């Protein structure tokens with residue numbers, strides 16, 4: 001077990017509706033040894049949920065837990081979006097049941113956002129809620145999915161349609177785990193970092209623009225700064241609105257079209273890639289409405305394309321995308337709602353009652 005390097009652990013606090021919903025996100029190297037402390041004294045049994053690709057990290061976590069006197073069990077789940085399925089949740093519930101997990105026991109997720117989403121949902125629903133600790137192993141998981149307590153699974157009709165708000169007891173972002181992450185996964189995760197840049201922290205955009213090589217190296221100083229800045233943006237927003245009664249919706253920037261594209265691609269596109277197209281669409285929508293300057297729209301394309309992310313989608317798919325977007329969680333009745341910008345750092349929600357406006361905007365990104 002690697003020991004944390006003294007002085008290099010960053011702690012970012014997140015607050016919920018009450019003290020039991022407060023937790024810390026730790027960023028650093030060699031953090032896996034922190035798990036027992038984050039789990040707390042009362043926990044006896046721990047279910048470690050991970051996909052096959054993270055088996056060796058899962059084994060390290062299991063070993064650490066057993067060394068510390070916990071009863072540790074494992075559930076190996078299908079990879080990526082295949083894991084966000086009700087049958088996978090049912091499998092995990094079965095493992096919890098067969099091993100007598102009580103309300104004082106816990107779940108640990110080891111993996112990307114798909115794993116923290118389904119493991120968080122399992123923890124939220126088992127006995128109506130047990131502790132969960134997330135160990136994100138993708139950039140996207142660290143800056144976004146593991147933080148904030150949104151959990152969920154997909155259904156045939158759409159993305160994340162079933163879920164719960166269930167804040168973790170803690171999040172351990174061990175940057176060492178990113179060493180094995182393929183570059184494509186690092187870059188698709190950057191889409192959510194760019195999102196944080198556009199909605200709240202322009203310095204993020206500058207860092208990406210100024211460090212085209214550094215952003216491709218998961219162990220670089222600039223990636224660590226981006227991870228920490230992304231987490232701070234998310235932590236600040238969810239701390240005021242855990243259950244998405246209002247402002248938290250801005251974290252959905254680019255997701256209305258993005259989720260529809262993921263569904264349309266049968267989840268063969270990564271989430272971040274779809275959100276990248278969705279952000280350009282949202283920027284064009286704001287330009288159509290006359291609220292966003294041309295140069296900010298252009299900046300969306302230049303930043304995202306510098307990361308190798310897509311910014312266009314197939315023209316003939318519009319009717320199918322529109323159907324799926326009607327089930328977006330921001331929709332109210334028949335009214336579609338989109339997060340748009342008035343400027344960098346100034347997001348708001350825009351209601352779009354006229355599908356013709358959406359179609360006209362879609363033509364700006366369609367190929």
Ligand SMILES: NC(=O)c1ccc[n+]([C@@H]2O[C@H](COP(=O)([O-])OP(=O)(O)OC[C@H]3O[C@@H](n4cnc5c(N)ncnc54)[C@H](O)[C@@H]3O)[C@@H](O)[C@H]2O)c1
Pocket residue numbers: 051053054079080081084111112113114115117137138139140141144145146147148149150151152160177178179180181182185188189192270271272
């Ligand atoms: N709950 C939230 O707030 C929230 C926020 C953002 C995204 N999400 C969800 O997160 C999911 C996307 O997460 P993601 O991009 O992390 O994808 P992912 O979890 O599907 O992981 C992507 C791939 O990377 C592999 N992988 C993970 N860690 C690795 C490592 N260290 N080394 C090598 N391979 C590794 C996985 O096995 C997988 O094949 C989507 O389902 C999205 O909806 C949720």
Ligand SMILES: O=C(O)C(=O)C[C@@H](O)[C@H](O)[C@H](O)COP(=O)(O)O
Pocket residue numbers: 144148150159160192244248249251252255329
């Ligand atoms: O945390 C949030 O709130 C977000 O919207 C973050 C998104 O990046 C994330 O993809 C989230 O899972 C989307 O949530 P949904 O409510 O649109 O399913």
Ligand SMILES: [Zn+2]
Pocket residue numbers: 144192255271275
């Ligand atoms: Zn997202």
